[in-house]
Each structure stands twice: as structure tokens, then as C-alpha cells.
């Protein structure tokens with residue numbers, strides 16, 4: 001079973017001040033209104049720490065890391081959310 005992690009944002013909770021993109025430009029860009037545009041691909045292992053730091057500095061708790069487990073290989077597998085980091 002493979003576990004992948006992706007950054008997610010709750011656009012309703014986000015205040016669009018862009019602290020996350022300042023800290024982690026490798027993973028997060030900002031749109032013309034200042035809302036984060038998240039890279040939808042799995043977070044590369046070398047950037048997990050940076051993603052978690054961006055989650056921690058989000059003042060609105062709008063940013064989180066979703067872990068998904070995939071069983072049965074990448075083509076046939078079913079993805080199941082297993083854990084969310086950063087949400088309360």
C-alpha cells in the first residue's frame with residue numbers, strides 16, 4: 001500500500017494574505033487575488049517538511065496535508081483518505 005501526501009486548502013477559511021506561498025514557493029503560488037494555488041501532485045519526500053511548516057504557519061488553519069493510501073497498484077488502485085494533518 002502506497003501513501004501519498006497532497007497539500008489542500010479550504011478556500012472558505014483562507015484569508016488570502018499568502019503567508020504559505022512566501023514560506024513554500026516550491027509548492028504554493030498565489031492567484032491574482034492572493035489565494036493559494038496548490039500543486040495537485042503528491043508532495044515530493046524532500047518537501048514534506050516544508051509543506052508541514054506551511055501548514056503550521058497558516059493563521060486560519062485553512063491549509064492541510066491529506067494522506068491517501070492506494071492499494072492494488074497505481075492503475076487499478078483505489079485511493080482512500082487515511083489522515084489529514086493540520087485540521088482541527
Ligand code: SF4
Pocket residue numbers: 009013014015016017018019020021034035036057058059060061062063
Ligand atoms: S497561509 Fe493560510 S490563510 Fe494565508 S493564504 Fe495560505 S492558506 Fe490562506
